[in-house]
Amino acid sequence: MLHMRDVWVNWFEGEENGYNVCEFYEWRKEDRIELLDQVAVIKIRENLFDYIENSLLELPEELLADIYKQSYIRRKSQRVELEYCFLATDGKRTLVVDTLGYHTPVRKSRLVPRQEEQLMALVETEPVRDYYMDYLDCEKVYHILSPEPALMHGLIRKERQLKQLLFMVLDQLYNDAEEAELRYWYTEWAPDKYAQIQQMSFEEAWNGLFEEVKHGWSKKHEEYCYTMVKGQPFFEKLWEIQQGPMEKKNVR
Numbered sequence: 001m002l003h004m005r006d007v008w009v010n011w012f013e014g015e016e017n018g019y020n021v022c023e024f025y026e027w028r029k030e031d032r033i034e035l036l037d038q039v040a041v042i043k044i045r046e047n048l049f050d051y052i053e054n055s056l057l058e059l060p061e062e063l064l065a066d067i068y069k070q071s072y073i074r075r076k077s078q079r080v081e082l083e084y085c086f087l088a089t090d091g092k093r094t095l096v097v098d099t100l101g102y103h104t105p106v107r108k109s110r111l112v113p114r115q116e117e118q119l120m121a122l123v124e125t126e127p128v129r130d131y132y133m134d135y136l137d138c139e140k141v142y143h144i145l146s147p148e149p150a151l152m153h154g155l156i157r158k159e160r161q162l163k164q165l166l167f168m169v170l171d172q173l174y175n176d177a178e179e180a181e182l183r184y185w186y187t188e189w190a191p192d193k194y195a196q197i198q199q200m201s202f203e204e205a206w207n208g209l210f211e212e213v214k215h216g217w218s219k220k221h222e223e224y225c226y227t228m229v230k231g232q233p234f235f236e237k238l239w240e241i242q243q244g245p246m247e248k249k250n251v252r
Helices: 046-053 061-067 113-123 157-176 179-189 191-197 202-213 219-229 233-243
Strands: 002-010 033-043 068-075 078-089 094-098 107-109
Touching (some): 002 113, 033 061, 033 113, 046 078, 061 068, 078 113, 157 202, 157 219, 179 191
Parallel strands (some): 033 078
Antiparallel strands (some): 002 033, 033 068, 078 094
């Protein structure tokens, strides 16, 4: 079993999509960065890497057995074992995983560039480990609360997180709103379509709104998100994490 020493990690917890496990250049000073004293390294096939990076499902039992208590973190003066923590690579991509004692990839982190280079040199001649799982090739299902990667492509961290916030608000709108309220919010997005929107059914208005909103990210998206979030304490808090207090944000 290969290992790397002194590995810097920035844990993203509970993320089922790899695009939310931020690369080093998107790390923030307020993120909680940790130093792992030692991490087990495994070289795996691309489909298993995809599965781990883009799900929170059970890991192969053989993999868990191979990396069991092979990684450590130093807390104060003590070296503490981590039950199931490992550094996975398919020879091109890298991902650090900690299950927090469970059998699922609860926490994930990217590497800093220098250590990514070290890892690639370390595993260059290392054979791939095969771990059998009969559901590895199951197609992942995306939805409004777990958007497909194409909808997040090209966006920076703040934009991705605001877009997911907007999708959360839209999902609540779909589940709770009456037809008139949905038409109102569609008109807020597309005022030039007012007359057309007033003739739409609930589903027609919803499909039209979501199809128009879901692509890209712009100042218009940001302003629309702000308008929808305002007055909803839970969503306001999520907004403030990205943008600061709402009363100080001059978007309108």
